[in-house]
Amino acid sequence: MTTRPSSSPYRTGSPPTENTLPTEHALSPQNTLPTGNALPEEGLPTDRVLADLAGLCAADHDYRDGTVFNSICSTPLPIAERVFAAHQQANLGDNRIFPSLPRAEAEVTAMLAGLMDGPGAAGVATSGGTEANLLAVLAAVRRHQRRFGDGVPARVLLGDSAHFSFDKIAALLPVEVVRVPSDQRLRVDTARLLPLITPDTALVVATAGSSESGAVDDVPAIAAHASAFGVPVHVDAATGGFLVPFARELGEPLPPIGLSVPGVTSVTLDPHKYGGAPIPAGHVLFRDPEDLAALRTASHYRGTFDHHALLGTRPGGALLATWAALRAQGRSGYREAVAGLWERRELLVRLLADAGFEVAPRPELTVVTVRHPSPEKLVDALERRGLIASVARRLGLLRLVVHWHQSEQQLRCLVAVLAEVNGGGP
Known part of the structure; x- marks a missing residue:
């Protein structure tokens, strides 16, 4: 486990959970509510409702768990x-x-x-x-x-x-x-x-x-x-x-x-x-x-x-x-956050280039797009490993978003998995 990178915009609060990236993302029938969709006649016990809710949300991702690379939203600031x-x-x-x-x-x-x-x-x-x-x-x-x-x-x-x-x-x-x-x-x-x-x-x-x-x-x-x-x-x-x-x-x-x-x-x-x-x-x-x-x-x-x-x-x-x-945050807090985002964006661009991917066009903000003959297959393969990326369908490009819920190590893991699935993986 590593700590949140020094460029994090968050001035308070605990660091995000880091992990090695999973090989499969479980989506099982057990995650469905056992009581079905009908409004129950009698209210259920709190423990039962919370347990059912945990099952309902079991497949959800957490921005901080190193699996989300498609979102321009993130976990709010702790004070927020x-x-x-x-x-x-x-x-x-x-x-x-x-x-x-x-x-x-x-x-x-x-x-x-x-x-x-x-x-x-x-x-x-x-x-x-x-x-x-x-x-x-x-x-x-x-x-x-x-x-x-x-x-x-x-x-x-x-x-x-x-x-x-x-x-x-x-x-x-x-x-x-x-x-x-x-x-x-x-x-x-x-x-x-x-x-x-x-x-x-x-x-x-x-x-x-x-x-x-x-x-x-x-x-x-x-x-x-x-x-x-x-x-x-x-x-x-x-x-x-x-x-x-x-x-x-x-x-x-x-x-x-x-x-x-x-x-x-x-x-x-x-x-x-x-x-x-x-x-x-x-x-x-x-x-x-x-x-x-x-x-x-x-x-x-x-x-x-x-x-x-x-x-x-x-x-x-x-x-x-x-x-x-x-x-x-103030202006200085946001300025520091943007400086960290730009550092991580440049790291991602370098890692992708070193892995043989074509980043195009040159990113202006935090979205990094990649030319690939089959971006959908890449995204599907990533998702089978628990990683969420996206395809800009109108552009036909693989789309990756840099955000402050990501660490440098998580970006390195992402590119490593991308290179693996691009080299003949599932």
């Missing part, structure tokens, strides 16, 4: 876990019972606005990037309707690399989505995107950290061109929001992605990814408070605040845990 557990009853939908929550939401908004170089920005806590993106598109649609009425289609431009949450959004909102191919670095091809922007475009979406490849779009170029036509730009930084600013401070050649970029009108962040907050914890920021005001839904109850998010009952415990994580 404590706060979340202590405030599970807190409801962001009822400010009279929980007056702390509107204040916490305003303070989290201010901290995230500072991170995105947008002091004075308005914001709202969400369940994650999907809801945050939906709210940003909805605000753009309402802005578009104020300018052009309902007769002009609300056209939204985005890259093929945009998150699939926009597929859901396109099915829910009155928008006409135009998708633009990616360039060789898997970013949206600006040479194809910019000529499509016209004065009646409702919104342009830029991605700051594709969940498939980690690619970061050229936000300044996109926003400069769009702003010349008065077209708003939304930056989906659900993956990169807690990575890009600190990587830039460390000297990495990444573009600015926040509200300091002229023309960027809204930004999505996900504290439950690289921010150390528990799930669900997302946020959306708006440069212009009027865009947030356009999302207002009046409450039916005297003294209860109007709503600006999609959800009514919202988990206040997640917001308070986010508040605690941001204050406990």
